[in-house]
Amino acid sequence: MWIAGVGMTRFGRRDLSLPDLIAEAGLAALRDAGVERPDALVVAAMNPEEFTGAGNYGSLINTHLGLAQVPAVRVETATSSGVAAVYAGFADIAAGLHRTVLVVGGEKMTHVPTPRVSEIIGRSIDPHERTYGTTMPALAGLITRAAMHSRGLTLREMAQVAVKNHANGARNPLAHFREPVTLEAVLESRLVADPLRLYHCCPISDGAAALVLTAEPAPIRIAGIGQGTDTMAVRYRRDLTSFRATQAAAQAAYAMAGFGPERVEVAEIHDAFSPFELISLEDTGLMPPGKAGRATLDGETALDGRLPVNTSGGLKARGHPLAATGIAQIVELCLQLRGLAEGRQVSARVALAHSIGGLATNNWVTLVEARA
């Protein structure tokens, strides 16, 4: 399975409509691949009905792109919808149904007031838990406090994740935030869900990203892709401080690839909340248990570190237009492996993308490799 082309819009506050954003990314990916007409289209959008008032998104997008006769489906697994779409495209080609599939995901949210955005995203939380006022930040706050208690995670380590990702975002022309932040600014930003502060949390962004998957050999290979799930209800879980869904996804991806975390040289990790980057580095096996915080403070995950993480700026600085995010992570890794990540280029042949759906109910790990 190969990635023949990538495309992505600038993330942030955008005036374009969601179909226009998706078209911009999708057509860029087709151009990059040298493909005019894919055999099939997979569209990811998490809450387009609520955010934009339009539905039937497979048909809306294929018509908008001038591909009305190309079979299209829409795929959704909450905030990891983008990778779920990649998986659907992968399975489509692996089954021999099609040779070339355009996978595109996007979200348009910034025109909606923030409390309403929180409420809409919050619908991916267990309905009973929502009756207690739990939002994504609330559940992340609970998890963060538990991780500080049982894993010794510190506020400084978590803040350094945001500092590093902002520094990377400053070098990415498509990132939502392009200004560096200081450790002090993170630690002094306002409390959102104690102990989480504003600068530990990713922004609300508009944007879209796309890949062209193909059965024909291309510069980048998808070596492995794995899904892992856990209970929708956080109260049903025994362990709050690591995500079973990530561990299962990583295991499946490594098994498909036939190699383990030791070969990974660059990674994009789902840092919707800064502590999640540290938890996820350990859940994917990229860092030994209990070491991710220290390694981050020591600069091991910085651009010039042993294992650069979130060279794009991550969700924190690149931005998080929900269904675009998982695809944007893979776009960034393809640019890195192809030597096209101008201003933030690292040296790598094998890369890992990690995406969290909901409160870690439906997670994905994808491994991509440059063609030898």
Add this chain to the structure above:
Amino acid sequence: MIVQAIEASRCPRCGRMVVPGARYCPDHPVAMEPATVAGVGEIVSFTTLHSPPEGFKAPLHIALIELEGGARLFCHGQETRGIKIGSNVGVESLDGVFYFSHMSFADRARLFWRRAGARGEKVVSISKSLAKGLFRGRSRGDS
């Protein structure tokens, strides 16, 4: 007043308890059986939301409690001062919403005897009669 019997469900296959009651076990596609658990447990974690969703007042204190009966549940709280992960708390119910609270002396005594009870039949009978005596004595004193 601590809730003595919170409605729960138990999986007949794996014994897992969940609150509130659920139709199917999250780990097995089998129907769960009705059960109850006492409203005593310890804090798994907690947070304070400073911009809670519509319908809630800031600051909103939310805690996840591990009940002694095995299930976990979400609660609201009046405050988080003096609360730590692992703190023993009681669960009270107000208009169908659960609240965690520091345990009173009487609550702690009841909890002590409940725990003692788990150690053996003999202790159970002694603690029961003692607790009953205490309870009767208390209600007489109140009237």
